Amino acid sequence: MVEDSIMQKFNGGDVAVAGIDIWNSSDAEIDSFITATGATFPIAKNGASTGNAYGVIANSMVVIDQNGVVRFVQQLGTSTVTFSQMRQTVGGAAATMRGLLSSGAVDRRISAHPALLDPSSTVTCQDLTILSRFGHFFDWKVKM
């Protein structure tokens, strides 16, 4: 199964998550964002040039594999993604999360969104945006 191969690759929870503020917001604005979303991942500041390098707009997600190769790009808010599509990518975030979830390596509250547990479900980018806004999608509690 895809999940099994992903789990083997990710055994030990070697996943790093970071937010990159591509609007070069002030500390006060970042603080407000954290308060509003409950985000616990580190937020890199002054990332406008990095955003340009990746060619992405705000509310986008990129997954990079262990060797520094881009494995998943999602411009949130521009299209629809299915979890079956995401599961096809080694580094697909949902697949990673589902695998970690089934192994008990992550906080169970991630399972609050039923779409994440149904591999055949289709979620809109709006759903993903909501998930990320509230930190659920990225707030992985990986047991090291």
Place this chain on the structure above:
Amino acid sequence: MLSSVLISFAATLAVNVGQTAPVFSLSTYKGGTFNLAQQQGKVVVLFFLGCT
């Protein structure tokens, strides 16, 4: 209309799957640094956001 043009423009320029991720090093809020080059061996999830 304008926004759809901007979005399609951005999508055209986005990094492609299979491409080497552009390296970067940025200071993080409340101290520290996130250096992509130092994440070798880890799967990295980047969430590009705008703080308002």
